[in-house]
Amino acid sequence: MKVTKNQIDDLNMTVNIALGKDDWTEPRKKKLNEYRRNADIRGFRRGMAPMSLIERIHGGQALAEVVNTLVTDELNKFIEENKLNVLGEPLPSEKQSDNDWDNPDTFSFDFDLAVAPELTVTVTSEDKIPFYTVNATPEAVADYRHGLLKQFGQLESAEVSGEDDFVIADFVSGEQKIEGAYVAMRSMSDEVKKDFVGLRKDDTREVDIVKSFPNEADRAAMFHVKKEELETLPVMWTMTVKDVKTFVDAPLTQATFDQIFGEGNCKDEAEFDAKVKERLQEEYSRESDYRFMIDAKEYLLNKAAIQLPDAFMKRWIKYANGDKFTMEQIEAEYDLFAKDFRWNMIRTKIMKDQDLKVAKEDLMKQAMSMASYQFAMYGMQNVPEEHLTRYAEQLLSDRQQADRILEKVEDDIALTWVRKTATIENKSVSLEEMRELTK
Numbered sequence: 001m002k003v004t005k006n007q008i009d010d011l012n013m014t015v016n017i018a019l020g021k022d023d024w025t026e027p028r029k030k031k032l033n034e035y036r037r038n039a040d041i042r043g044f045r046r047g048m049a050p051m052s053l054i055e056r057i058h059g060g061q062a063l064a065e066v067v068n069t070l071v072t073d074e075l076n077k078f079i080e081e082n083k084l085n086v087l088g089e090p091l092p093s094e095k096q097s098d099n100d101w102d103n104p105d106t107f108s109f110d111f112d113l114a115v116a117p118e119l120t121v122t123v124t125s126e127d128k129i130p131f132y133t134v135n136a137t138p139e140a141v142a143d144y145r146h147g148l149l150k151q152f153g154q155l156e157s158a159e160v161s162g163e164d165d166f167v168i169a170d171f172v173s174g175e176q177k178i179e180g181a182y183v184a185m186r187s188m189s190d191e192v193k194k195d196f197v198g199l200r201k202d203d204t205r206e207v208d209i210v211k212s213f214p215n216e217a218d219r220a221a222m223f224h225v226k227k228e229e230l231e232t233l234p235v236m237w238t239m240t241v242k243d244v245k246t247f248v249d250a251p252l253t254q255a256t257f258d259q260i261f262g263e264g265n266c267k268d269e270a271e272f273d274a275k276v277k278e279r280l281q282e283e284y285s286r287e288s289d290y291r292f293m294i295d296a297k298e299y300l301l302n303k304a305a306i307q308l309p310d311a312f313m314k315r316w317i318k319y320a321n322g323d324k325f326t327m328e329q330i331e332a333e334y335d336l337f338a339k340d341f342r343w344n345m346i347r348t349k350i351m352k353d354q355d356l357k358v359a360k361e362d363l364m365k366q367a368m369s370m371a372s373y374q375f376a377m378y379g380m381q382n383v384p385e386e387h388l389t390r391y392a393e394q395l396l397s398d399r400q401q402a403d404r405i406l407e408k409v410e411d412d413i414a415l416t417w418v419r420k421t422a423t424i425e426n427k428s429v430s431l432e433e434m435r436e437l438t439k
Contacts, residue, residue, distance in 0.1 A: 001070070003078050011309040012114055014093060015078060017071050019107040024066050031062040063104060071109050085116040087309065088316035114309040114316075121304060121349045127422040129299050132291050134284040134434045136277055144280045145273065149249035152259055158246040161185060161199040166245040171207070171223070173234040178223055180242065187218045203241045210235055284431075291438055293411065296418050297343055306342045313338065344407075350414040362409045363402075367392035370405065 001023045004016040032051065035058045041049045079086055093110035136144075161167050165185050171178040185193060192212045196205070213219040220227045250256040257266045266272045314330050317337065350356065371391040375383045395401045429437070 001074060003074060005078075011087075011117060011307065012112070012312060015075065015090070015111045015113055017074050017109050017111070019067060019070060021105050023070060024063065024104075024107070027066045027070065028062050031066050032058060035062060060101065063101065067107055071107075075111060079113075084113065087114040087116050088313065088320065091312070091315055091319055112312060112315075114312040116345065117307055119304065119306065119345060119349050121300065121346055121353065123300075123350075123418055123421045125421070125423050127299070127303070128425050129292070129296050129418070129422050130425045130427050131288065131295075131419075132427050132429050132434060132437065133288055134429060134431050136280045136284060137431075140431055141273075141277050141280060145276045146249070148260055148276060149252075149256070150247065152250040152256060153248050154250070155245040156248045158244045159200060161197060161241075161244045162246065163193065163197055164247070167196065167199060167241055168243040168245065169239045169241050171209075171237040171239050173237040176234065178237075181222045183222065183239075184218070187215060188212055189214050199241050199244065201241055201243060205239045207237050207239045208235055209233070209237055284434075287434055287438065291434065292419065293415055294438075296415050296422075300346050300418070301339065301342055304342070304346055306345060308338055308341065310334070310338070313341070347410055347414045350417060351410060354417055356413050356417060358406065358409050358413065362413070363396060363405055364392060366405050366409050366412075367395045370395060 001020070002016075002018040004018070006014045006016070008014065032054055036049060036051060036054045037047045039049045039054060039057075040046050041053065044050075075090055078084075079090075090111040090113050093112050096110055097108035099107045099109075155166065158165060163185055167183040167185065169181055169183055171181055183196075185196060188196060189212060192208075199205070209219060209223070213222065216227050216230060220230055223230075223233060225233065250259070252269050252272065254267070257272055258264070261272075261275050266275050314327065314334060317330050317334075318325060318327060368388050371388045372383065374391075375388070396405065
């Protein structure tokens with residue numbers, strides 16, 4: 001067996017593995033004997049079929065298995081002995097030698113390998129990275145307070161409809177009648193909305209439903225039909241108002257305080273306002289941390305200037321995903337993939353060089369945070385800790401979710417070290433400026 005390396009450039013090489021007849025003959029005999037011992041062929045006792053029959057049935061398969069094992073083992077041995085930090089995995093070269101499997105003698109196989117570039121990640125006080133802080137202005141606190149009370153408010157009857165209200169109405173067109181339809185004023189076209197502001201109970205209007213409700217999904221829901229059935233509806237209807245509903249903020253009561261911040265965590269309006277400001281500042285803090293993560297990654301990516309064997313990486317992505325993606329799709333997304341890949345290299349290097357470790361408690365804390373966020377997305381605040389713990393454990397038991405959690409924790413650990421080591425340039429910005437930055 002002979003292994004030949006051809007170094008194309010610093011990151012790419014080809015490896016040829018040549019097998020002579022002496023390399024595969026004896027292993028093939030052993031493989032055929034295995035087949036024979038396990039062969040259950042009619043007319044012969046188990047394991048006693050003649051070798052000529054086994055050869056005829058399994059000869060080609062045995063040869064392929066043996067050659068594949070020999071080549072794979074030799075390739076792995078070559079990588080290990082040369083201490084190669086291989087990117088992805090070796091790929092069969094697009095141009096292969098012609099091997100005669102019907103009349104086997106010598107075999108030759110070519111592989112393309114890409115190796116990771118030498119990477120040095122140094123961070124010192126000479127490295128300067130911005131950190132943006134948003135202060136909670138009185139106006140921002142007031143807006144946030146209003147938003148919270150609105151979020152936990154409810155619909156109540158009103159005398160007159162306003163631009164953001166709802167109208168409950170009956171619609172009649174000939175023999176057709178829709179009762180108790182909810183009409184959201186904000187879903188109406190601006191062209192006709194002004195004619196519906198100021199409506200009272202029992203008021204009527206002639207309504208062109210196509211012109212008034214241009215969103216087909218809203219119109220279908222209002223008239224209890226499927227979108228594809230909208231064309232069967234009449235265009236003109238008589239609308240009679242049955243009730244007007246307006247959204248009223250939650251009252252400043254103990255029940256509201258408990259609902260928003262948990263039972264007993266604030267007992268009066270002053271404590272409520274303090275909690276509002278605290279929560280807003282926490283959200284601003286998360287935005288600041290997120291912005292720092294982006295800026296620190298960009299800084300280190302630019303500083304490291306990692307070169308990748310792009311052509312090889314694109315082929316490997318296609319191969320590793322079982323040809324689920326076309327090369328056109330891979331080309332379109334490659335820059336984002338390459339950026340993430342480079343950052344993973346930098347993060348791994350930082351973790352190794354600084355001997356930074358991930359503890360089990362770190363993973364659980366992150367999983368709990370994800371669980372809390374997902375519950376909050378559905379409006380479920382102050383979820384009991386035992387429920388969060390159970391859901392977090394479920395997340396960690398899922399391999400894909402666990403990998404995401406591990407990656408996030410490693411990001412946080414590596415970037416915390418960067419933040420402590422580099423010079424942080426603190427900058428105070430308005431909320432609008434921060435949102436512009438994080439677009």
